[in-house]
Amino acid sequence: MKKILMLLAAVLTLAQSFAETGRDVYLRYSDKESVAAVYISPVMFRLIGKLPDIEVSDDDINLSPILQSLKGFYLLSCEDEQTARQLKADVNRLMDKGKYEMLMSVKEDGEKVEIYIVSDGKEVSSLIMTVSEDDECVFMSIDGKMAQKDLEKLLASSRGE
C-alpha cells in the first residue's frame, strides 16, 4: 500500500512539472537568468484599449480589432544553449499533447520558425510561435478570443495585401 501511494505521489508530482499551456512555459522559464521575459496582462490590454491616441500609420499594423479580446501575451528570449534546448523540448512536449495545431513551419538559413494555434474555426484562443537557431530560442504565446478573420487581416496587413 505504501509503495502504491509513493508511486502515485511521484507520478502526480511529475505530471505537475509538465507545461500545459504557453503560460505554464512562461512561468517555468521567466525567472531563469539567461532568459529575457515579457508579459502583458489582460488589465494592461484594457488600458491599451483606452489610450486616446494610438498612432496607426500606414506602416503600422492595426491592432484595435483584437486588442480587447487578448487575454495574455508571453514572450521568452533565450540565449543560453542549454536553456534554449530545454525550452524547445518543453514546447515539443506541449505540442505533443494534441491541443495545438501546427499552422506553419519554415526552416531557412539555420533558423526554424513554427507557428501553432488553437482554433475552433471561428476563434483563435491561443497562438504560439517559436523561432529557434542553434543556441537561441524565442518563444511567443498570445492568448485570447481572437476572431480568425480579424487575425488573418491583421497578419496580412503588414504584408501590404
Next chain:
Amino acid sequence: MKSLEEISELSLDELEQMADQSTMSAPEGLKERLSQQTMLMDFLSQNDSHPIVGHRRVGAFVRWSAAACLVLLICVGTGLSLSARPKDTFSDPALAYAQIEEAFSLISSKMEKGVEMMEELEPAIETTNRLINKLY
C-alpha cells in the same frame, strides 16, 4: 489425600490410573471447554505475527489518513500552481502596445517568408499535380 510433592513425583501413567479409579466426576462441559481453550491457544500462537481485529482497524485508519493527507497536499500544490500570476513587464500601456505591435509584426514577417517559399515551389507543385492527373 496425597500432598502436592507426592503428586509431582508420580508419573503420567500413575496419574491416569488414579483418575480412572477416582469416584469424583468432572464437571459437565469441562472437556468441551478445555478443547476450545486448546484450540484458541493454538490459533493465537499461529497468529502472533499478524495483527488481530483491533490492530487491523488501527492499521486501516493510518493508511486512509496517509492517503487523505497526500490528496490534500496534491490539491494544495495544484491550487498554488494554478493561482501563480506573472507580473506585468510594462507599467506604461504605450510601451506595452509597442511590444505587441512588434510581436505581431514579427509573426507576420515569418508567415510572409513561409508564403514566399510556397510561391517559389508552386511551379514544381503544379508539375507534380499534372503528372499525377495524367496517371489517373
